[in-house]
Amino acid sequence: MDGMTLPAPARLSLNTATTKNWTLREAVDGAARAGLQTVGLWRDRVAEVGTGPAAAMVRDAGLRVSSLCRGGFLTAADRAGTAMALDDNRAAINEAAELGAPVLVMVVGGLPPGVRDLPGARARVRDRLTELVPYATEHSVRLALEPLHPMYCADRAVLSTLKQALDLAADHRPAEVGVVVDSFHTWWDPELRPQIQRAGTDGRIASYQICDWNLPIAADALLSRGMMGDGFIDFAAITRWVDAAGYRGDIEVEIFSADIWARDGDVVLDLMIERYRELVEPFLTG
Amino acid sequence: MDGMTLPAPARLSLNTATTKNWTLREAVDGAARAGLQTVGLWRDRVAEVGTGPAAAMVRDAGLRVSSLCRGGFLTAADRAGTAMALDDNRAAINEAAELGAPVLVMVVGGLPPGVRDLPGARARVRDRLTELVPYATEHSVRLALEPLHPMYCADRAVLSTLKQALDLAADHRPAEVGVVVDSFHTWWDPELRPQIQRAGTDGRIASYQICDWNLPIAADALLSRGMMGDGFIDFAAITRWVDAAGYRGDIEVEIFSADIWARDGDVVLDLMIERYRELVEPFLTG
Numbered sequence A, B: 001m002d003g004m005t006l007p008a009p010a011r012l013s014l015n016t017a018t019t020k021n022w023t024l025r026e027a028v029d030g031a032a033r034a035g036l037q038t039v040g041l042w043r044d045r046v047a048e049v050g051t052g053p054a055a056a057m058v059r060d061a062g063l064r065v066s067s068l069c070r071g072g073f074l075t076a077a078d079r080a081g082t083a084m085a086l087d088d089n090r091a092a093i094n095e096a097a098e099l100g101a102p103v104l105v106m107v108v109g110g111l112p113p114g115v116r117d118l119p120g121a122r123a124r125v126r127d128r129l130t131e132l133v134p135y136a137t138e139h140s141v142r143l144a145l146e147p148l149h150p151m152y153c154a155d156r157a158v159l160s161t162l163k164q165a166l167d168l169a170a171d172h173r174p175a176e177v178g179v180v181v182d183s184f185h186t187w188w189d190p191e192l193r194p195q196i197q198r199a200g201t202d203g204r205i206a207s208y209q210i211c212d213w214n215l216p217i218a219a220d221a222l223l224s225r226g227m228m229g230d231g232f233i234d235f236a237a238i239t240r241w242v243d244a245a246g247y248r249g250d251i252e253v254e255i256f257s258a259d260i261w262a263r264d265g266d267v268v269l270d271l272m273i274e275r276y277r278e279l280v281e282p283f284l285t286g
Helices: A024-033 A043-047 A051-060 A079-099 A118-138 A162-169 A192-201 A235-244 A265-279 B024-033 B043-047 B051-060 B079-099 B118-138 B162-169 B192-201 B235-244 B265-279
Strands: A012-015 A038-042 A064-072 A103-107 A142-145 A177-182 A205-210 A251-253 B012-015 B038-042 B064-072 B103-107 B142-145 B177-182 B205-210 B251-253
Touching: A012 A024, A012 A064, A012 A265, A024 A038, A024 A043, A024 A051, A024 A265, A038 A043, A038 A051, A043 A051, A043 A064, A043 A079, A051 A064, A051 A079, A064 A079, A064 A205, A079 A103, A079 A118, A103 A205, A118 A142, A118 A162, A142 A162, A142 A205, A162 A177, A162 A192, A177 A192, A192 A205, A192 A235, A205 A235, A235 A265, A251 A265, B012 B024, B012 B064, B012 B265, B024 B038, B024 B043, B024 B051, B024 B265, B038 B043, B038 B051, B043 B051, B043 B064, B043 B079, B051 B064, B051 B079, B064 B079, B064 B205, B079 B103, B079 B118, B103 B205, B118 B142, B118 B162, B142 B162, B142 B205, B162 B177, B162 B192, B177 B192, B192 B205, B192 B235, B205 B235, B235 B265, B251 B265
Parallel strands: A012 A038, A012 A251, A038 A064, A064 A103, A103 A142, A142 A177, A177 A205, A205 A251, B012 B038, B012 B251, B038 B064, B064 B103, B103 B142, B142 B177, B177 B205, B205 B251
Antiparallel strands: none
8 A cells, every 4th residue: 555545445346236246255265355354245245256265265365255145935835835935044154154144134035936925925934034133143144134225025035124134133132133134225215314322222234235215226126226426315315324333344245247257356455445435534532 | 868878977087198189179079979068188189279279169068177287397496597497387377267177287396407415405495486476376276286206206297295295285275275185196105094093183185196117117107007907006095095084075086008009099098997997996085
């Protein structure tokens, strides 16, 4: 680092979804090169090399894992689907533990095929979470419930608001089950501020993930995210709320976007750091 | 009507958005031919012939207007934009009155260009609604606040949940300001049932609009709606809740969909009546 270069922001983490075309090796090297201290990993990226080697790769680069994405998909209505989901989540917990990831992000799943009973699907998530918590706790992995934008309610997550996530988490101790505040999924929510405050009262925020809401919604709705500053989200406001709630953990940039993926990874990292410095870091007190 | 044909359901209304390629004349004739008693009108359709002739056309066909769509777009941050919006809403109220529409549906508008202050935009909606209510009341038109799906928060409506709409409506008497329950916009909401109950306690439901949530989300997100039964929504549940809340008014089918629009209007009407009979009517007590 010369006199011209600021150290990279300490709390900023690169989620591997942001640099989708990078292998795990490239993402770890890229994050280290940019001066970051943490990476958020997706399981498919970890699977490229295996969990043990992935853990070593991150550690040897001087990095930590901020979170593992993702467990969940707990809404199956049949016995076989349920058993498969629980097995897969236990495997994810094992991986998180081996990676030293403090948090396993849980995307709870949408409606099972042909099922329209949304309260029923939500009740199953509650029950299956309760089955998983002891296993996660044994492995020192905190489950982080991620409410997804309501446009994914049918096919990805019946957990649609932070309030709902906190209600579900309340069955368990904060160290066992926390919540993810993801700007993209929650920015529209009229209850966002009070629910972030509520989450702060017992330290439920397990992860703060950031990216912007851009328009138009992408043809593949999963890829509708944008770089902070390119869309409609007020990062100053949400960051202040999360900060006031006492969250002092990693802040992951997780952008699914064909446009971002088409760019060079190092360029994306530089831009992400620049935008974070401008739109997020000034509103952090810790 | 011969012995083979049931009378069309008494509470079912054709919103002209569903048969977009029909002129007002064609929509009115189509609805009458199908045996319906009401039509929900969009203002551009009314403008084709002028308000007076449109009112006469509906009346002469033996129909009523269930609602006029739409007023709103009240979020402008500047004086000129505000004045224009209020003028346009007064014009819409005049039209609703002349058409005998008991309800003017209010789509409140998204974030103004370059503005990211969402609570500020929501506060402006509250203020401007208060400015409009006396004018609407003088003209015997009830304003019906429509929460839109959160995926339209940035560009169409900062009013995203039924709770938020009811909170806003609470500043005014139920006869002055009601809410729209639209299945497409609200089905995902974990608070939907209690908020529909709440709306029932003082008769706030001014309109029940139905269509389904289909996937994938259309390339033009506004056109993502589907025919009841083709998607993910549990119409039995929502209809029971709306019914238990005491709503006895018209039930409009409003489908924005390139697929539906490509079909013959009479075929769409027949299908709409069939699906309504199967998925909605059995759950009505009044």
